Amino acid sequence: GENVEQHPSTLSVQEGDSAVIKCTYSDSASNYFPWYKQELGKRPQLIIDIRSNVGEKKDQRIAVTLNKTAKHFSLHITETQPEDSAVYFCAASDDKIIFGKGTRLHILP
């Protein structure tokens, strides 16, 4: 079955700097790769997603890249702000949606 590895588990960046979170997946049939943000005690919320026919997608300060050959995808957050502090989950989807273990992002003042 699908396995999703996510790195790093914890990431601290200075406010205003960029943050990058990387994920790899195992099932080449996966065709949809969403990213979710989860604040403490709340539900995960979709922030951006990418499908297998696209290599890159951007939405304001957030971008995602996908390399299907290498089976890895990454989340890039630029000009980080305090409200970006949260846990971020990547996921890979075929008929199951399997999540990575999450990255706790700390934005330092």
Added chain:
Amino acid sequence: DSGVTQTPKHLITATGQRVTLRCSPRSGDLSVYWYQQSLDQGLQFLIHYYNGEERAKGNILERFSAQQFPDLHSELNLSSLELGDSALYFCASSVEGGRSGNTIYFGEGSWLTVV
């Protein structure tokens, strides 16, 4: 508000007991997914139902079972509860459930504490 409704929000029960968690998907969504999130842990996929039928199963214990009813709401039954079952249980829903890659929307979760 995602449109996915989960009840109860909080539940405290004793070891050995049985509980039922309920989920109503977004209007029009046919798929329901259940995930377990323990403290500082990721989202463990339990099970997926599509239009009343089981579509995929993850790391769901034999003590746990689920079903999706004709009105598309779903219930997750947890029996013979152990301390380690204490977790946040999320339900999520999506329009479809096939191989097209669908965005899933999470409910607020049900906090289960086993004492």
